[in-house]
Amino acid sequence: MDLRAKAIDIRKDIVTLIHHAGTGHIGGDLSVTDILVDLYYKQMNVGPDKVDDPDRDRFVLSKGHCVEALYTILADKGFFSKEELQSYSQYLSKFIGHPNNKIAGIEVNSGSLGHGLSIAIGMALAAKMDNRPYRTYVVLGDGECDEGSVWEGAMAGPQYGLDNLTVFVDRNRLQISGTTEDVMAQDSAEARWASFGWNVLSIPGNDMDAIDAAVDLAKRTKGKPTVIIANTTKGCGVSFMENQAGWHHKVPTADQVAAAIQELDERKAAL
């Protein structure tokens, strides 16, 4: 499978879903799409037939507001149907605006930022205790790293030598109110995590090959957890949304959806 083509198709579905629902966090969805595609279509041992498999890999979307990207992929993978997902955010729908583990394929509920890393540490610790081969993956937002609880987790991961844990920081340099550096500076994220004892990889975060190579490298790293600082573009793939703080949770109009789809189709043709 060409993962880059898949990521473009997923982006088209995300944009369409958010327009249809009239709500969603489009900027962060588009920045994290490539990471999720690499994990769900290549790297992770997960699938609709494995939701209760004790050895399935674990995934936590700590930046839970980007659930539309996750839903779109889970629907495409057959955890539930694309038709069902059309009820997203509507009255009585089971698909709410943040991950919820009543939905097949979702491990834990998130949405309040700063929880996911600790939960992922618990999952990775359990694998060590039970000698299970599964790996745990978690995606944090860079704004999310303002939360003190993230750094409690950052201390604990190396403490327990969790080399079965891989953390992504979606380093798109934006949060709601503007750039991370204006709101609460994160540079150098690499130096911060390294000083906490992590194996730190810093990559172009919308580059599929770089993501895939980093995940492989993390798997081979022993004795400590890996954090992949994914230098992404918020809104990636739709040029008028890229790097615009306002597209954190704006909903595209029908015309904007058409323009976005056209651009994504062009990008796909150019692959």
Add this chain to the structure above:
Amino acid sequence: MSKAIKKVIAEFLSEEAKVNKDIVVLCSDSRGSGALDPYAEEHSGQFVEVGIAEQNLVGISAGLASAGKRPFAVSPASFLSTRSMEQAKVDVAYSHTNVKLIGISGGVSYGALGMTHHSATDIATMGSIPGLRVYFPSDQYLAEALMKEFVSDSEPAYIRIGRNAVEDVYADGKLDFTMDKAVTVQDGTELTIIACGELVYEAKKAAETLAAEGKSVRVLDMYCLKPLDTEAVLKAAKETKAILTVEEHSPYGGLGAMVAQLTAAEYPTKVRSLTLPDAPVVTGNSADIFHHYGLDAEGIVKAAKELL
């Protein structure tokens, strides 16, 4: 007329900060949702952005207050009343620092974003902290009246407001306001509806419908959850046949629970409470959710008729 209460608060603070240089507004990446962009631009020296860090938000506010500032910490009610609850308990209430905690987008106003974003337990949690007052203003006039108190008084408080514009309960200039006294929105003799926050408007509409059917219903705006206006509650218990409470809150530890506890001890009266469920609410916007659980005017009328 309708207006979002966050706008009223932001505009009030913008004016006040011009004359009171001790006013400091703090946000946790919540400047836009608090309608505080104009304030932040106009008063950059009296504005502190802490990022997505609610514990830091409340701790810094407490430090500012202990050094003589008048901090207003503005953050989504869901996170402010849970993530930073210990800071509210220890650094604000226990240390008695004059911090005003403004919980925005409260109750279920985040709708389909789900339980992480709902604050349906904040009367219980924040109200259970010794020394912390709790207020749920119902409309723009009531919010403004409260803000006038908050900029001059010296006690900490938690205020919860919704995200959306709310219809006016009171006509301009017609609010008869005394701090910590419930407002009688409408007088009546057969039943008293006690409501707080956004649902006061629904209670008022319900009472109008009931009045058209010849039923005399009193409506109290209990914006002051703590200290509760016990006098108004007991007066209602004595003068009307039953009490119906309406709140955007869980069944535990909220307005209905407090009214029932008070009347049971002082003047046993039939009390029925309309609340959100003890469960994550159904998916929908706040109007959907209110309707689903019978918290809108239609649901209130139905419950009132069962009591009358």
